[in-house]
Amino acid sequence: MALMWNRTVDWDADDWRRLAACRNTEPDLFFPVGTTGQAVEQIEAAKRVCRSCEAQEPCLDFALATNQESGVWGGTSEEERRKLRKAWLAARRRAS
Ligand code: SF4
Known part of the structure; x- marks a missing residue:
């Protein structure tokens, strides 16, 4: 998946939310408690969606x-997103 660091998104439109595959799933699936044990399986199940x-x-x-x-x-865990966000912020700083 290619991230578009400098993309301008019209968040108000929220068009992407209408396409969300998780709209009809149990919301708790996407918010596991912890990162070990049963939470690992839950994270993987959410990522499959x-x-x-x-x-x-x-x-x-x-x-x-x-x-x-x-x-x-977006198919990422909390830990994965923390790493991605560092790169995302660095790219924004470079662009400004
Ligand atoms: S990428 Fe995952 S969390 Fe994001 S809208 Fe789609 S199913 Fe939901």
Whole structure:
């Protein structure tokens, strides 16, 4: 998946939310408690939903831009997103 660091997204339109594959799933699936044990299976199950989601890329962009620290967003775990966000912030600093 290619991230578009400098993309300008019309968040108000929220078009991507209408495509969200998680709209009809149990929300708790995307917010596991912890990162070990049963939470590992839950994270992987949420990521499987994300992989089938047409909104994966804008969802991840949104999560990075709005610093969503909890849960699975755009096919990434909290830890994965922390690393991605560092790169995202660095790219923004370079661009400004
Ligand atoms: S990428 Fe995952 S969390 Fe984001 S909208 Fe799609 S299913 Fe939901």
